[in-house]
Amino acid sequence: MNYFHFNIGSIKDKNKSFNAMNLWWDENIKREVITAGFTSAYGGKAAEVLSMPKEGDWVLAYAKKGKDFEGGYIGAGIIKGENTYKFHQDHHWSLSNHQHERAVDWLYFVSDVHNAVRRDEANYKGRRPTCQKITNIELAERIIDMLKARSGQIPSSQNSSSTAKEKLPLFLNFTQAPIRREQASFREAVYLTCNGQCVISGCDIPVAVEAAHIKCLAES
Structure with a gap:
């Protein structure tokens, strides 16, 4: 069994x-992956790069320093088999x-x-590449051990009624369907009313949820 440092990167913009x-x-956590x-x-x-860790090895997820946080290790998990590698064209x-x-079983984060x-x-x-074996x-x-001790701590960004409002720009910016001008306010209202979550699955990833009418708008 080996240990690997893995930089998770950042979002599109x-x-x-x-x-x-x-x-x-x-x-990453909800999809149980490294990318x-x-x-x-x-x-x-x-x-x-994704094939460097072998099945059963530890992967330590690392977030690089940002403009308002120091960065560091944020998760530790066991890598799954190489057959879990996937490429998403879309x-x-x-x-x-x-x-x-590639799939990971995140144990502590x-x-x-x-x-x-x-x-x-x-x-x-010093600097490290995206994926590197930790020899120490x-x-x-x-x-x-430190990640295990910190697992379960509630982030300040989620322990607040403003969470959905913070995620709203991502929800509005990543929609794939054509938007009529009058629908903008409808989408925002639905998203905030549902606290940024799908009422069926509970999914709260902004780019994966969409606002929709229960009854066809043209018939109402």
């Missing part, structure tokens, strides 16, 4: 605020441009990057 990173990390960009075709460098539903993924295991805590020095096993296990 390179927004490096803590709220944007929290949303992107939340997508990579590099190429817009199956295989290539992205697949090579990825409009994701917050990121990453089209490649923080939901807010403000609770990350910081560089100084992890003895992280004691250090890797110490990071995992």
